[in-house]
Amino acid sequence: xxxxxxxxxxxxxxxxxxxxxxxxxxxxxxxxxxxxxxxxxxxxxxxxxxxxxxxxxxxxxxxxxxxxxxxxxxxxxxxxxxxxxxxxxxxxxxxxxxxxxxxxxxxxxxxxxxxxxxxxxxxxxxxxxxxxxxxxxxxxxxxxxxxxxxxxxxxxxxxxxxxxxxxxxxxxxxxxxxxxxxxxxxxxxxxxxxxxxxxxxxxxxxxxxxxxxxxxxxxxxxxxxxxxxxxxxxxxxxxxxxxxxx
Amino acid sequence: xxxxxxxxxxxxxxxxxxxxxxxxxxxxxxxxxxxxxxxxxxxxxxxxxxxxxxxxxxxxxxxxxxxxxxxxxxxxxxxxxxxxxxxxxxxxxxxxxxxxxxxxxxxxxxxxxxxxxxxxxxxxxxxxxxxxxxxxxxxxxxxxxxxxxxxxxxxxxxxxxxxxxxxxxxxxxxxxxxxxxxxxxxxxxxxxxxxxxxxxxxxxxxxxxxxxxxxxxxxxxxxxxxxxxxxxxxxxxxxxxxxxxxxxxxxxxxxxxxxxxxxxxxxxxxxxxxxxxxxxxxxxxxxxxxxxxxxxxxxxxxxxxxxxxxxxxxxxx
Numbered sequence: 001x002x003x004x005x006x007x008x009x010x011x012x013x014x015x016x017x018x019x020x021x022x023x024x025x026x027x028x029x030x031x032x033x034x035x036x037x038x039x040x041x042x043x044x045x046x047x048x049x050x051x052x053x054x055x056x057x058x059x060x061x062x063x064x065x066x067x068x069x070x071x072x073x074x075x076x077x078x079x080x081x082x083x084x085x086x087x088x089x090x091x092x093x094x095x096x097x098x099x100x101x102x103x104x105x106x107x108x109x110x111x112x113x114x115x116x117x118x119x120x121x122x123x124x125x126x127x128x129x130x131x132x133x134x135x136x137x138x139x140x141x142x143x144x145x146x147x148x149x150x151x152x153x154x155x156x157x158x159x160x161x162x163x164x165x166x167x168x169x170x171x172x173x174x175x176x177x178x179x180x181x182x183x184x185x186x187x188x189x190x191x192x193x194x195x196x197x198x199x200x201x202x203x204x205x206x207x208x209x210x211x212x213x214x215x216x217x218x219x220x221x222x223x224x225x226x227x228x229x230x231x232x233x234x235x236x237x238x239x240x241x242x243x244x245x246x
Numbered sequence: 247x248x249x250x251x252x253x254x255x256x257x258x259x260x261x262x263x264x265x266x267x268x269x270x271x272x273x274x275x276x277x278x279x280x281x282x283x284x285x286x287x288x289x290x291x292x293x294x295x296x297x298x299x300x301x302x303x304x305x306x307x308x309x310x311x312x313x314x315x316x317x318x319x320x321x322x323x324x325x326x327x328x329x330x331x332x333x334x335x336x337x338x339x340x341x342x343x344x345x346x347x348x349x350x351x352x353x354x355x356x357x358x359x360x361x362x363x364x365x366x367x368x369x370x371x372x373x374x375x376x377x378x379x380x381x382x383x384x385x386x387x388x389x390x391x392x393x394x395x396x397x398x399x400x401x402x403x404x405x406x407x408x409x410x411x412x413x414x415x416x417x418x419x420x421x422x423x424x425x426x427x428x429x430x431x432x433x434x435x436x437x438x439x440x441x442x443x444x445x446x447x448x449x450x451x452x453x454x455x456x457x458x459x460x461x462x463x464x465x466x467x468x469x470x471x472x473x474x475x476x477x478x479x480x481x482x483x484x485x486x487x488x489x490x491x492x493x494x495x496x497x498x499x500x501x502x503x504x505x506x507x508x509x510x511x512x513x514x515x516x517x518x519x520x521x522x523x524x525x526x527x528x529x530x531x532x533x534x535x536x537x538x539x540x541x542x543x544x545x546x547x548x549x550x551x552x553x554x555x556x557x558x559x560x561x562x563x
Contacts, residue, residue, distance in 0.1 A: 008349050008350050008352060009350060011349060012346045012349050012350055015338075015342070015345075015346060015349075016335055016338070016346065018337065018338065018342075019337040019338070020335075020337050080335060081333075084332060084333045084334055084335065084336070085332075085333055086332075086333025086334070086335075087333070088294075088297075088299055088327075088329045088333065089327070089329060089332075089333040089347075089390075090333070090350075091298075091299055092297040092298065092299055092322060092325075092327050092329075093322060093347070093350055093351065094319045094320075094322035094323040094351070095319070095350060096319070244299070244300045244301065245299065
């Protein structure tokens with residue numbers, strides 16, 4: 001079967017993930033959160049509400065694992081081309097170059113979205129498994145799937161600017177170092193300045209702001225993350241497809 | 247004969263450095279064109295401009311009659327490339343790697359079997375590329391370049407890193423390519439022997455300039471032969487030969503006296519031999535020989551002082 005020319009680069013990107021480190025990361029990062037929640041629950045003496053476990057998992061995701069995963073994922077996805085120096089081959093093909101970069105961007109966004117869903121699903125699984133092993137720890141209250149999914153969706157939207165910046169840097173520089181430096185630096189400042197009001201304007205802290213109590217923080221971080229994220233992604237595609245790779 | 251590739255005053259500057267200096271080359275249809283030059287002579291820069299990977303600072307490049315600067319995608323449809331860096335995904339098999347490019351080009355699946363057969367890689371196609379030898383990667387690169395049967399193949403140093411058997415295989419394969427596929431091959435290399443045994447046409451690039459171009463057989467025929475000689479007194483022999491109008495140069499094992507075009511080599515070497523003996527210079531060996539590509543290359547492409555100070559015989563094999 002031959003894919004439509006518009007989507008062919010996207011299908012190719014998805015197939016490149018087969019047996020790749022990026023695919024391992026996509027499974028490993030959400031699993032680590034679920035494993036943490038499982039052992040945390042097993043250490044407990046008394047049952048806790050569902051809500052607490054899900055907020056705990058999404059907090060770890062937004063606070064630390066999402067920015068670090070985005071840093072590693074974008075670096076690995078870009079390195080698939082930088083490592084074997086395949087940009088020359090790809091850019092010499094009779095295709096508009098922006099499609100190659102757009103396919104990478106869509107692929108990364110899709111993987112991050114799947115990882116967000118996996119955090120939800122695996123955490124639910126971890127809680128259920130712990131409750132099955134120790135029935136007296138069965139979580140209390142209802143499991144509100146819609147609210148949890150909505151929270152993860154908002155975190156994903158607010159992370160768009162951070163994803164665009166990380167992908168731009170990772171695709172622009174053949175070395176891992178700039179992408180890792182930006183990602184680790186961003187996560188570090190996000191962690192040490194958790195309570196700062198200015199954090200709402202900081203791309204690596206925008207997803208954490210989805211957990212904030214004040215509505216203005218949630219709305220500002222989500223609006224900026226989404227809006228500037230789309231703008232940054234478009235700017236990255238234009239810049240990368242026009243520049244020469246020497 | 248029409249030109250599959252043509253450049254006119256193709257120029258590229260990197261800051262103050264002139265990597266390609268008004269290169270005007272013409273690759274005839276169905277030729278195997280050897281693009282020769284030392285490392286850093288500007289071969290890869292020129293090839294990258296032909297492939298639309300970098301923009302020229304001046305001049306034009308036509309591939310299959312299409313101007314690369316005006317219609318990169320149209321020109322790219324006419325050319326398949328094997329570049330120095332293979333760009334394969336080691337986590338995927340050879341067939342999967344080809345399938346990625348096939349998907350991007352919108353070609354039918356059977357095209358993979360065709361190119362694998364051409365490069366004789368069908369039986370290894372299901373192995374992961376990370377387990378391939380360098381020679382197998384080169385063949386896979388060639389297969390990928392041939393996907394869609396483009397009329398022009400651009401191959402950048404296709405024998406780099408291959409062992410002698412691999413080089414011989416690649417040479418045999420490249421020589422047969424125009425016959426088997428109807429493609430024109432532009433082959434860049436710094437290996438003179440390689441080009442001499444493979445190419446029908448040659449272009450020599452030196453310090454960014456195309457200093458010589460033409461059909462290899464004609465170039466060798468047009469250039470006058472030379473007389474190689476070994477004597478017991480190179481200094482006196484040189485003076486005597488020069489006095490008789492020869493252009494003399496020292497070689498590793500003696501002297502070489504160049505004839506004027508049209509001069510009969512046997513008569514000239516007999517006459518020079520007689521003169522040397524009469525001057526009481528012992529002649530150990532003397533004989534006319536035709537010019538090799540290496541001789542032509544050395545004449546038109548002298549090494550830069552920096553290169554000679556590092557390596558007495560730069561990158562010849």
